[in-house]
Amino acid sequence: MAVIRDMMPAFELFRPVSVDDALQLMARHGEAAWALAGGLDTFDWLKDRIKRPEAVIDLGAISEMRGITADRGGLTIGAMTTLTEVATSPEVVESFSLLSMAAFHVATPQIRNQGTIGGNVAQDTRCWYYRGGWPCYRAGGNICYAAAPKAMNREHCILGAKRCVAVNPSDTAPALIALDAQMVIRSAGGERVVAAEDFFMSPAVDITRMTVLEPDELLTEIRIPETWSRARFYFEKVRDRQSWDFSLVTVASAMRMSGGRVQDARIVVNGVAPRPVRVTEAESVLIGSPANESIGLAAGEAAIRRAKPLRHNDFKRPLMRNLIRRAIRGQEA
Amino acid sequence: MAEKTIGRDIAPPDLVAKVTGRAKYAEDFRAEGMVFAKLLASPMPHARVRSIDTSEALAMDGVFGVLTADEVPQPGAPNEPALTNEPLYEGEAILAVAAIDETTAADAIEKIRMDLEPLPFVLDPLDSLRPDGPNARLDGNTRIGREVQTIKWSEEDFAAAADGHMPVGQPGDEWSYGDVDAAFDAADLVLDETIVHQSLTHHPLESRSCMAYWQNGKLFIHGSTQSTARTRAAIARGLGLELHDVVLIAEYCGGGFGSKISGSTIMQVPALLSRKIGRPVMLRITRAEETYLGRARPGFQAKAKIGYRADGRVVAMELFIVQDNGPYGRSGDFRTAADMASLTYQVPAMRFGGVSVYTNTPPKSAQRAPGGGQITSMLEPIMDKAARELGIDRVALRHINVPDNDGVFGPRRRGLTSAYVREALDRGVELFGWEERAARSGQRHGSMVTGIGIGVSSFVGGSSGFDGLLMIREDGKLYVHQGIGNLGTHSIADTARAAADVLGMPWDRVEIVWGDTSRHLPWSAVQAGSQTTHAHTRANHAAAMDAKRKLQEIAAGDLGGSPGDYETGDGRVYRRNDRDTGMTFARAARRATQLGGKYSGEELPEDINAMTVTSAQALAGEGLMGVAKDTYPHEGSTFSFVVGFAEVEVDFETGHVVVKDYTAVTDCGTVLHPRSLAAQLYGGGVQGMGMARSQRWVFDPQWGVSFAKRLYTARPPGILDVPLEMKWAAVGIPDPQTPVGAKGIGEPPLGAGAAAITSAIADALGGRCLCRTPLTADMILAAVEGREQPYGPLETHV
Amino acid sequence: MEIFRRVANPWNQEVLIGISWDVMWAAAWAGLAFVVFHAVFVWGAGKKPEHAGADHGSAAGVPERVERHVVAARVFHWTMALAMFTLLITAFFPVLGIQFAWVTIHWMAGVLLILSVAYHIVHATLKQDFWSMWIEGRDVADVIRLLKGFLTRTDGRSRTGKYPADHKLYHHLIVVVAGFAIVTGLLMMVRVDTPFWTRNPYLLADSTWGVVYVLHGFSGVALITLVMAHVYFAIRPEKLWMTRSMIYGWVGREQFLEHHDPERWVVTGAAGVEPPSLSAGGVAESVPQDPDSAP
Numbered sequence A: 001m002a003v004i005r006d007m008m009p010a011f012e013l014f015r016p017v018s019v020d021d022a023l024q025l026m027a028r029h030g031e032a033a034w035a036l037a038g039g040l041d042t043f044d045w046l047k048d049r050i051k052r053p054e055a056v057i058d059l060g061a062i063s064e065m066r067g068i069t070a071d072r073g074g075l076t077i078g079a080m081t082t083l084t085e086v087a088t089s090p091e092v093v094e095s096f097s098l099l100s101m102a103a104f105h106v107a108t109p110q111i112r113n114q115g116t117i118g119g120n121v122a123q124d125t126r127c128w129y130y131r132g133g134w135p136c137y138r139a140g141g142n143i144c145y146a147a148a149p150k151a152m153n154r155e156h157c158i159l160g161a162k163r164c165v166a167v168n169p170s171d172t173a174p175a176l177i178a179l180d181a182q183m184v185i186r187s188a189g190g191e192r193v194v195a196a197e198d199f200f201m202s203p204a205v206d207i208t209r210m211t212v213l214e215p216d217e218l219l220t221e222i223r224i225p226e227t228w229s230r231a232r233f234y235f236e237k238v239r240d241r242q243s244w245d246f247s248l249v250t251v252a253s254a255m256r257m258s259g260g261r262v263q264d265a266r267i268v269v270n271g272v273a274p275r276p277v278r279v280t281e282a283e284s285v286l287i288g289s290p291a292n293e294s295i296g297l298a299a300g301e302a303a304i305r306r307a308k309p310l311r312h313n314d315f316k317r318p319l320m321r322n323l324i325r326r327a328i329r330g331q332e333a
Numbered sequence B: 001m002a003e004k005t006i007g008r009d010i011a012p013p014d015l016v017a018k019v020t021g022r023a024k025y026a027e028d029f030r031a032e033g034m035v036f037a038k039l040l041a042s043p044m045p046h047a048r049v050r051s052i053d054t055s056e057a058l059a060m061d062g063v064f065g066v067l068t069a070d071e072v073p074q075p076g077a078p079n080e081p082a083l084t085n086e087p088l089y090e091g092e093a094i095l096a097v098a099a100i101d102e103t104t105a106a107d108a109i110e111k112i113r114m115d116l117e118p119l120p121f122v123l124d125p126l127d128s129l130r131p132d133g134p135n136a137r138l139d140g141n142t143r144i145g146r147e148v149q150t151i152k153w154s155e156e157d158f159a160a161a162a163d164g165h166m167p168v169g170q171p172g173d174e175w176s177y178g179d180v181d182a183a184f185d186a187a188d189l190v191l192d193e194t195i196v197h198q199s200l201t202h203h204p205l206e207s208r209s210c211m212a213y214w215q216n217g218k219l220f221i222h223g224s225t226q227s228t229a230r231t232r233a234a235i236a237r238g239l240g241l242e243l244h245d246v247v248l249i250a251e252y253c254g255g256g257f258g259s260k261i262s263g264s265t266i267m268q269v270p271a272l273l274s275r276k277i278g279r280p281v282m283l284r285i286t287r288a289e290e291t292y293l294g295r296a297r298p299g300f301q302a303k304a305k306i307g308y309r310a311d312g313r314v315v316a317m318e319l320f321i322v323q324d325n326g327p328y329g330r331s332g333d334f335r336t337a338a339d340m341a342s343l344t345y346q347v348p349a350m351r352f353g354g355v356s357v358y359t360n361t362p363p364k365s366a367q368r369a370p371g372g373g374q375i376t377s378m379l380e381p382i383m384d385k386a387a388r389e390l391g392i393d394r395v396a397l398r399h400i401n402v403p404d405n406d407g408v409f410g411p412r413r414r415g416l417t418s419a420y421v422r423e424a425l426d427r428g429v430e431l432f433g434w435e436e437r438a439a440r441s442g443q444r445h446g447s448m449v450t451g452i453g454i455g456v457s458s459f460v461g462g463s464s465g466f467d468g469l470l471m472i473r474e475d476g477k478l479y480v481h482q483g484i485g486n487l488g489t490h491s492i493a494d495t496a497r498a499a500a501d502v503l504g505m506p507w508d509r510v511e512i513v514w515g516d517t518s519r520h521l522p523w524s525a526v527q528a529g530s531q532t533t534h535a536h537t538r539a540n541h542a543a544a545m546d547a548k549r550k551l552q553e554i555a556a557g558d559l560g561g562s563p564g565d566y567e568t569g570d571g572r573v574y575r576r577n578d579r580d581t582g583m584t585f586a587r588a589a590r591r592a593t594q595l596g597g598k599y600s601g602e603e604l605p606e607d608i609n610a611m612t613v614t615s616a617q618a619l620a621g622e623g624l625m626g627v628a629k630d631t632y633p634h635e636g637s638t639f640s641f642v643v644g645f646a647e648v649e650v651d652f653e654t655g656h657v658v659v660k661d662y663t664a665v666t667d668c669g670t671v672l673h674p675r676s677l678a679a680q681l682y683g684g685g686v687q688g689m690g691m692a693r694s695q696r697w698v699f700d701p702q703w704g705v706s707f708a709k710r711l712y713t714a715r716p717p718g719i720l721d722v723p724l725e726m727k728w729a730a731v732g733i734p735d736p737q738t739p740v741g742a743k744g745i746g747e748p749p750l751g752a753g754a755a756a757i758t759s760a761i762a763d764a765l766g767g768r769c770l771c772r773t774p775l776t777a778d779m780i781l782a783a784v785e786g787r788e789q790p791y792g793p794l795e796t797h798v
Numbered sequence C: 001m002e003i004f005r006r007v008a009n010p011w012n013q014e015v016l017i018g019i020s021w022d023v024m025w026a027a028a029w030a031g032l033a034f035v036v037f038h039a040v041f042v043w044g045a046g047k048k049p050e051h052a053g054a055d056h057g058s059a060a061g062v063p064e065r066v067e068r069h070v071v072a073a074r075v076f077h078w079t080m081a082l083a084m085f086t087l088l089i090t091a092f093f094p095v096l097g098i099q100f101a102w103v104t105i106h107w108m109a110g111v112l113l114i115l116s117v118a119y120h121i122v123h124a125t126l127k128q129d130f131w132s133m134w135i136e137g138r139d140v141a142d143v144i145r146l147l148k149g150f151l152t153r154t155d156g157r158s159r160t161g162k163y164p165a166d167h168k169l170y171h172h173l174i175v176v177v178a179g180f181a182i183v184t185g186l187l188m189m190v191r192v193d194t195p196f197w198t199r200n201p202y203l204l205a206d207s208t209w210g211v212v213y214v215l216h217g218f219s220g221v222a223l224i225t226l227v228m229a230h231v232y233f234a235i236r237p238e239k240l241w242m243t244r245s246m247i248y249g250w251v252g253r254e255q256f257l258e259h260h261d262p263e264r265w266v267v268t269g270a271a272g273v274e275p276p277s278l279s280a281g282g283v284a285e286s287v288p289q290d291p292d293s294a295p
């Protein structure tokens, strides 16, 4: 049967107004259900007729999933809060500017107005083989086209490759991990809370999913604890264009200093692995040391020691190293 | 007398409709009973259709019919059909389905069974030249003359490729002039570089959607095209129809950049499908489809060997270009590239060889500065390298080489109408602050290293010999009929200024008639090759002169005196020494209608084109007609020039490039419309920057399937990728060989923007020319870090 | 039931990519059905089968403990069992929805299996009585008798050589099935990165890979059934003596005489028989030490 792309097929659309209703619908339709947030990832899949859910459950009318509330020094952010809201919210800007910077670096103003933070962390990879509808591992097949000897894999990963070499494209994810955010997940059966660090799925475990969300689960909110409030933050995203572009490598870090030395730090990099990676190698070099160029370089080197490039993405090694270096010493050398 | 319109900023008449969204583009039209078509695209880069079974699709509710390759004209090889049974690139359309809506049409396509036999394919032209390499077409891998032929090089020819140098073998085209070998021997410096310029899609914002229906045997077609008169002719020719049986409505066009010069091939699909099913058919082209069938710039893999005298004068050049031709036709880019190199550096002795190789990639066509854009962005950093090695200023090196009015170019050593490149360089040096900035070149602060670049771009700037047609109607207004297209530049209005100024007509009483061939348009240039400004200021000038003569004759006849005693202005024809004696254009128009004959278009000049004749006959008797063919002298070749200057900062830790400043100075003769000129200089410059930096497409070598089909992966530059402030200036010296003095300016800005960036990046890298496009962060970082480049030196489609 | 998994490749050609997981379920159900059927049938027969023509006559010279599996053979068996279970678990648990990082463990277990098999082949050829596994004319007769006995609910078993005919058959079946799994698995190793090479999925054509995956799949699911049957027999009360011999290495004189024909399995003296030991590792400890405690 012939293939056609870029033309959305018909499906059943639900528009529940409460999380409970949405969860009932998710439970009822199981694998055939698709949660729709801003649609910026969703619509590509639907239009290309690659993913064909029977029931699309639009979360847009659920007001309880929106908004940012201060919460014991921390914040609770509804999953349906738009990226623009996250980027511009005074609470976020004041205490957790790392996250607002990350949200601000997503795509374009239009996409940020439409895209949600929940969708941003739950979004699928942008590997173009997979997005092209090729039957790769991630699509349930038995091959990775991007890791073939002559494949075009400039944007793919240098770390954590497990059959799949795609990268997680989210800009907010590394910031959330750096802030030690907690992801609140609900299903008809109940609620569980998962640390942002554990929210993302390694392809070694389940190659067809980007997160630990089960088909009947929703991410309802993201809680940011007070822990890293007003810490020393660094965010940088390197991309081919300054807007409307996914990152080549993104770094997000949070540091606490004491007496000129780093007391505690979390450094997270995205765009280098199938899930955002917390670079503990770099953190351990850093903690207890001053945050300067030489420590930055050492930490960067430590972070890329295990990196293994594909045919076209060796540049991500120095890039990742240098971004970690900058996160530690600050932008100017 | 009305103020001259030429040289002033006047908003074009279609502007408000465009910015308010009232303008209707092809896909905005609806017609009674209209249905939608969808295309079935080949999944393989080269294949033969063994069988197609559409029965299940046709049995669906809401499906009206299918159009296959057997039902569309199949032009002889190597020309492109609208639908094919032997797809030559992934994405090529095999058939179309018409249905009540697009969802149904797409569902129907999913029900079609198709058996394809995969055939050998090739993406990289060099692969096809290898002794046992595949051919993209079954009948050969290149076209020489009219024939499709096969050229294969020997293993020895490819020996150079082993260490990354451009191999050279048997060319398909070649020419030379001067004693090249002797000139190289005498040279003080010889550079021999391998360059790879990417092939990239045009990506106009509006895709080539099209709606068609038939009434009483006449085809009505709403399309997106750069040209009007010529596109209608192409549609008629393609479908074997009489010209008067085609009505083309194309008032607005969301860009074409050369890809919609006619863009008529795919229009055959809705046209024929509509005829077949007896309903209007709308074919909306998606972004991905636009990438497939929307044309692309041919890529180059080339060797550039250049000999210099110690003072920087280029004394010899050898250029050998292997061109990625795509699967159809034959692109002239590589030949133009050689001409432009010969012209820009006034090369005294030059040898050119090249072969345009068929590949299984989307079809190629002219893209803004075809050939010129590629070669300018590639050669300018090499010129910089020579300047560095010879220890001379980079501007000085250009100064000594660029053409002036005595310039000649190409194998036939043809002359120019005018060239004021030195003036442009001088102006640019001042405006950009070259001295001060050049001193900053290579300076590092933090991780950022400054690079200063310069790009001298030449490109064709005009043709001649087309028709002008205008009417002065009884309402006293001047109606300028324009057969050119409205591709997003302002040429439909701006070239009409020539007529307004000849007649001294206030601009608010000038109406432009365009975009609909039922509105009686004259034969015109294709809106391409930067011809329009030149060709149609001339044609409209000629028609206005004709009208003016007629006005003068009518006035003299009615009011006494000789025609020479009369002048026109402010909508009147009046006695030069007695302004009160005269008549309004409205009255003159009435008189013309009464007089008939040549005055009202009943009698027409002999030399105008048949299409103009038909239009003029239709308009005859409705007022005073000005109609003429442009027969003004035009001896030399017309070229325009842009010199671009850029300052960039390269982040040595990330490979990221920030364009800090861009200045463009042009010699395009008389400036018609400053704001519009600025739009061309900036727009073309930015497009060139995108070509040099971020825009690209990519193929998987194993499957021959393309990626980067959408704008977010194809990465044309965005507003944050260009400097906030850019500067421009024009030399403004009229071209002596055209009455208005204006030359075309659509294309040369692109090469200047691209070259200023490739030159500036090389400068920041301490003079290291990566000699390829696009120059992305990964390549720059690899260069800075001394790591291996991510792609092989000859690798294409990266 | 779907048998194969097919997908459209990037050229929209339908290609095989493996067997459908339905087949896995089918194999598991088949294994279970066999076990249940056998168990019920034997239980229904109601009596503990006696060996036809059990004849203690030629027992002279049979030592107290007859060595059945030397240490090396036992080590091999249990290593292989470990590898096999690991392979099956890592292959099929993820399909059941139990997610973990299985690929590396799977291929490493595969390498272990291959090494152990290689060792076994060398050992069996050079050190062991290679021919004891050979199917002889008498084995055919044994099998026929066995089947007849089973169906007529009489005891069809005869006293056999070292390896009963059904064991030999099972062994050979495993050789073939595991052989396919190993060969196809080795080929598939080309598609994963290891410290020794970078993967290349295009080494074989799409269609050839399809066949490789299908064979691997079929042999994999066949192993489910075969392993289920094996485990079942190993824990059947009347077979435990044999299982135990895979742990301790020897069978008691009684059992020897009951099940084996000393003429077909000639044992000489007590040489080489070891006392009960823990040489089979942890497994041994969990099994009753007393060889006579058999039911």
Ligand SMILES: Cc1cc2nc3c(=O)[nH]c(=O)nc-3n(C[C@H](O)[C@H](O)[C@H](O)COP(=O)(O)OP(=O)(O)OC[C@H]3O[C@@H](n4cnc5c(N)ncnc54)[C@H](O)[C@@H]3O)c2cc1C
Residues within 6 Å of the ligand: A034, A035, A036, A037, A038, A039, A040, A041, A042, A043, A059, A079, A080, A105, A106, A107, A108, A111, A114, A115, A116, A117, A118, A119, A120, A121, A122, A123, A124, A169, A170, A171, A172, A213, A217, A218, A219, A220, A244, A245, A246, A247, B712
């Ligand atoms: C052109 C383009 C450029 C982009 N560039 C960037 C970029 O630079 N950086 C970046 O980070 N992102 C980028 N994005 C991604 C975009 O920001 C995300 O796709 C978007 O944020 C996804 O969010 P959404 O709200 O649109 O979700 P959707 O597209 O509706 O959903 C995305 C996925 O998440 C699931 N999902 C959504 N919400 C929930 C929930 N609450 N619980 C469970 N599952 C859920 C959906 O089922 C779906 O699978 C880009 C997207 C586009 C189209």
Ligand code: SF4
Residues within 6 Å of the ligand: A125, A127, A128, A129, A130, A136, A137, A138, A139, A143, A144, A145, A146, A147, A156, A163, A164, A165, A166
């Ligand atoms: S990288 Fe992952 S998503 Fe991309 S082709 Fe390979 S398996 Fe599929």
